[in-house]
Amino acid sequence: MRYMLLINNDEAVLANTPPEKAQQMSAAYGAYTEALKKSGAWLAGERLRPTQATTSVRIADGKTNVIDGPYADTKEQLAGFYMIEAADIDTAIDWAARCPAASTGTVELRPIWEMADYMPKT
Amino acid sequence: MDSRPEIARAAAEAAARQSYGKLVAWLAARTRDVAAAEDALADAFAAALERWPRTGVPEKPEAWLLAVARRRRVDAVRRRLTSEAGRDHLKLIAEEAEARMTDEDLPDERLRLMFACAHPAIEPGVRAPLILQTVLGFDAATIASAFLLSPATMGQRLVRAKSRIRETGIPFRVPERGELGERLDAVLEAIYAAFAEGWSDPAGTETRRRNLATEGIWLGRLVASLLPDEPEALGLLSLMLFAEARRAARRDAAGDYVPLAEQDHALWDHALVDEAEACLRGAATKGVIGRYQLEAAVQSVHVARRLTGRTDWMAIRELYDALFSIAGSPVVAINRAVAIAETEGAVAGLAALYVLGDDKRLDDYQPYWAARAGLLARLGQGPWAVEAYDRAIGLERDPAVRRFLQARRTALIQ
Numbered sequence: 001m002r003y004m005l006l007i008n009n010d011e012a013v014l015a016n017t018p019p020e021k022a023q024q025m026s027a028a029y030g031a032y033t034e035a036l037k038k039s040g041a042w043l044a045g046e047r048l049r050p051t052q053a054t055t056s057v058r059i060a061d062g063k064t065n066v067i068d069g070p071y072a073d074t075k076e077q078l079a080g081f082y083m084i085e086a087a088d089i090d091t092a093i094d095w096a097a098r099c100p101a102a103s104t105g106t107v108e109l110r111p112i113w114e115m116a117d118y119m120p121k122t
Numbered sequence: 123m124d125s126r127p128e129i130a131r132a133a134a135e136a137a138a139r140q141s142y143g144k145l146v147a148w149l150a151a152r153t154r155d156v157a158a159a160e161d162a163l164a165d166a167f168a169a170a171l172e173r174w175p176r177t178g179v180p181e182k183p184e185a186w187l188l189a190v191a192r193r194r195r196v197d198a199v200r201r202r203l204t205s206e207a208g209r210d211h212l213k214l215i216a217e218e219a220e221a222r223m224t225d226e227d228l229p230d231e232r233l234r235l236m237f238a239c240a241h242p243a244i245e246p247g248v249r250a251p252l253i254l255q256t257v258l259g260f261d262a263a264t265i266a267s268a269f270l271l272s273p274a275t276m277g278q279r280l281v282r283a284k285s286r287i288r289e290t291g292i293p294f295r296v297p298e299r300g301e302l303g304e305r306l307d308a309v310l311e312a313i314y315a316a317f318a319e320g321w322s323d324p325a326g327t328e329t330r331r332r333n334l335a336t337e338g339i340w341l342g343r344l345v346a347s348l349l350p351d352e353p354e355a356l357g358l359l360s361l362m363l364f365a366e367a368r369r370a371a372r373r374d375a376a377g378d379y380v381p382l383a384e385q386d387h388a389l390w391d392h393a394l395v396d397e398a399e400a401c402l403r404g405a406a407t408k409g410v411i412g413r414y415q416l417e418a419a420v421q422s423v424h425v426a427r428r429l430t431g432r433t434d435w436m437a438i439r440e441l442y443d444a445l446f447s448i449a450g451s452p453v454v455a456i457n458r459a460v461a462i463a464e465t466e467g468a469v470a471g472l473a474a475l476y477v478l479g480d481d482k483r484l485d486d487y488q489p490y491w492a493a494r495a496g497l498l499a500r501l502g503q504g505p506w507a508v509e510a511y512d513r514a515i516g517l518e519r520d521p522a523v524r525r526f527l528q529a530r531r532t533a534l535i536q
Contacts, residue, residue: 089292
């Protein structure tokens, strides 16, 4: 199965991290990504810029509203993602727990809704 | 009244549930689709529940269910009754299961199914109902009434949990050694929850609930037999058997509550007590102590009264000390305080209770107020005891226990 690991962190805390600690964190992510790739679980993964760079778009009454900022104000913000291949949720949980974000914030696991699961069978 | 037809019916029903559970587990373990497995077997299971009590259990019960399921499939497809996923399962039955069934028994995957139902990703409150439905084939309405929920609510929760098993990718697997302990706890907890729901109907007048205690024991036996090296599985089985053995003594002829210390031990089921003791001894040989073994050991000390004529409160106190250190909860703390009162006197017991006073969960916990009232009464603190009894009476839902508490309260003010 394919799973998304959605990384949620408190941006404010992250922004105030001293440089040497930030570097350490960055190295930890590097090692984690490498481990995912070596095991064949890695499908994709990126870090996102902070929410100050976010733009939200919504169309109401035929008008396009462009909003400076995220869709919802939350305590922790989406900071990045991995997409992995895992046999089952246990394996996915193992990978989520190894992700450095699991110790600094929350890693949300969502199964990909595969096309085969909702397309009518022929 | 001759109870033989009743016993035969119960045996046939148990056999039907046993075979049904095995088949659901076997099918679901291959596809993770519990609902479709149930769907595929629903008609055949209903037919077995209806027919076996009259005709007797067939020689190969699983093969019988499969054959009926296949035959019904033809009708169902014609009438478009079963879901698409259900039909896929019937196909699986036709192709794979029957080939296997010709000369050997179907492998028992019910333990894997139980581990899936009690997975950490499944909400704790629905785990016991889910096991009762998938492993034993109880319908949502029966489970709902036992857990005091509306059938619609229970039905929704069960459906949601089954979708979650499929969509989240919950595996059907007995966890490996390293994580087995924690995961087994969840399974045992769910089984104990089922048993406790049945146990909370002490008079056994509500048949559905009494059955739930029986089913809890049945599941406990199943897990203990499939994991013979797990001491806590044996410990839980022992605990449930001890409790069940005392059922007949929990109420007197008038239906009034009889506290454990005053129960007539001639009314205890001595065969069940012996079996409980044997389980506990078996668990002890593994050399790993745990919550259920300790609770069973407390029960063992209580029932030793039938041989010694007295209750060894010092031993009970020590067991609760151990229990408190590995699984401290308000419930354990209250029982420990009662044991302290019996060994060191009511003042010490009350002091142990007062230490808990800050815990907000105790505000509406009947045993806390009943224990407090009893100890205050022993110390001659009449008005305080009456106040505590009032709290306990107001929180009790069992009328027999309520009457018992009211009688104690009345005795104080006379």
